[in-house]
Amino acid sequence: SAFVPSSVVFRHASGARGMVVGRHKNLALRNSVLGLKAADNSALVSWLEENGVKNSCTLTPEGLQASSDLKNGAEACSSSPKVYLTEATAKEALGSKIDELDTETAIALQLLLEKSKGSESFWAPWIATLPEADAFDVPFFWSADEKKFLEGTTVATEVEELEDALRDEFQQLQTAGWGEKFPDGSFTFENYAWAVC
Numbered sequence: 001s002a003f004v005p006s007s008v009v010f011r012h013a014s015g016a017r018g019m020v021v022g023r024h025k026n027l028a029l030r031n032s033v034l035g036l037k038a039a040d041n042s043a044l045v046s047w048l049e050e051n052g053v054k055n056s057c058t059l060t061p062e063g064l065q066a067s068s069d070l071k072n073g074a075e076a077c078s079s080s081p082k083v084y085l086t087e088a089t090a091k092e093a094l095g096s097k098i099d100e101l102d103t104e105t106a107i108a109l110q111l112l113l114e115k116s117k118g119s120e121s122f123w124a125p126w127i128a129t130l131p132e133a134d135a136f137d138v139p140f141f142w143s144a145d146e147k148k149f150l151e152g153t154t155v156a157t158e159v160e161e162l163e164d165a166l167r168d169e170f171q172q173l174q175t176a177g178w179g180e181k182f183p184d185g186s187f188t189f190e191n192y193a194w195a196v197c
Contacts, residue, residue, distance in 0.1 A: 047125035052080030083126070085110055094181055104196070105169070109178065112195040116186035133194045140197060166193050 048055070055077035057064045070076055090106040091098045093113055098106045114121040121127060133141050139150060139159045150156035170192045173179070179187040 041129070043125040044129050048080075048083060051082045053083060054078045083123075085114075085123070100176075105173075108192070108195040109173075109181075112186065112191055113182060115191075115195070116183050133190065133197075136197070138197075140193070163193075166196060169196075 045055075054075075055064070056067055056070070056074075057076055058067045064077065066076055085107050087098070087103050087106055090110040093110050094106070098109070101109070111127075114123045115127050115130075118124065139147065139155055140162055142159075147156065147159065150159065167189060170189045173192070174187075181187075
């Protein structure tokens with residue numbers, strides 16, 4: 001299984017960012033829905049091209065648009081496995097202990113680790129295009145005051161169940177010592193929720 005950073009460029013059929021969204025698909029949205037940070041597009045495109053992604057398209061906040069008319073069957077773009085986050089890249093980054101985790105969690109942990117590296121991360125140009133949690137206009141990331149508007153709805157129940165599940169998952173990861181693999185202050189519930197969602 002792989003999580004494709006270029007999903008920012010190449011939309012998945014699900015309309016979401018891919019693998020990591022899987023179990024939280026009702027509330028977790030990412031770049032393909034929210035769009036890119038416009039200032040980071042050129043660095044992302046350069047990084048993708050430097051790493052074997054070929055494209056005849058323009059990157060927009062809405063997704064990928066052909067930069068000229070394409071003939072039927074013409075290749076608009078192709079991706080390179082070099083830019084994917086996978087179980088293998090998670091294992092390389094975090095060690096063989098990653099085998100104890102499901103694929104989605106392993107990739108979320110690698111994403112969190114790569115984000116904590118800042119510009120030193122191979123994936124920094126892509127990560128720079130991901131919105132911060134406060135940019136998500138989805139109930140999971142709303143403040144407590146905003147969530148009060150949902151009281152008595154099924155959405156409120158789903159948000160609560162998701163948060164409880166993620167908190168339990170995060171606690172299990174902390175207990176298993178995963179926090180030791182991250183720089184001080186970067187392995188927090190908020191950061192983990194961002195990486196998963």
